[in-house]
Amino acid sequence: MTNLNTGASPLYYARVAGFGLLLMAILAMFSNFSVLEGLIIPDDAAKTASNIIANEMLFRSGLISFVIVLILDVLVAWALYVLLKPVNKNLAMLAACFRLVYTAIFGIALSNFLSVLPLLSGAEYLTVFTKDQLHAQVMLLIDAFNNGWLIGLVFFGCHLLVVGYLIIKSGGYIPRIIGIFLIxxxxxYVIDSIAHFLLPNYTDYKTIFLLIVAVPGVIGELSLAFWLLIKGVKVQQRQ
Structure with missing residues (x-):
């Protein structure tokens, strides 16, 4: 059955959501591992600044990738809403809202990076600040990005909770096991974000929290992406 508003089939929305989720994962991994993990040294401002200056195009590419991820987040929120509203329209809308709020917060957090290169490459700043002060400013911007992202991930976690619940309640609309992993x-995501702010010795348990987030997150989100791309035709059975 086609959608009355756009004439597009549920399979179309499944493909949009699946492709968006998969491309988003690829771009996010590139930005995270090549830029955030590869260039930024949390306890060494001078080395971080040197890495960014020496790899300016990589840094810029990472920012562009994150911007594309923001656009994909909006598309995925829209497509998942259309797919899940037959299960419960109000909850599907709530899930979309949680993802859009996360996207907005992440976009605001990402804006901190826009000032990093001007600070490091602008000779006029050296007349006001020393190099060490400029490097400290850069680290403050990076910390502001990280803190904003952590807050946003709480909303993203709420999004996954509602999506997972809708999948479980869909009666086979989408495999229940995917919904369980999303929950x-x-x-x-929520536990990790809260732990960042509550535990002064968070770094001592960083690996444990990473596993808590990464294992179900990768399995759940990538399983959903591939299922929508490969088996998304089953969505039509619900319409």
Missing amino acids: LASAG
């Missing part, structure tokens, strides 16, 4: 991932 586990939602708990991981």
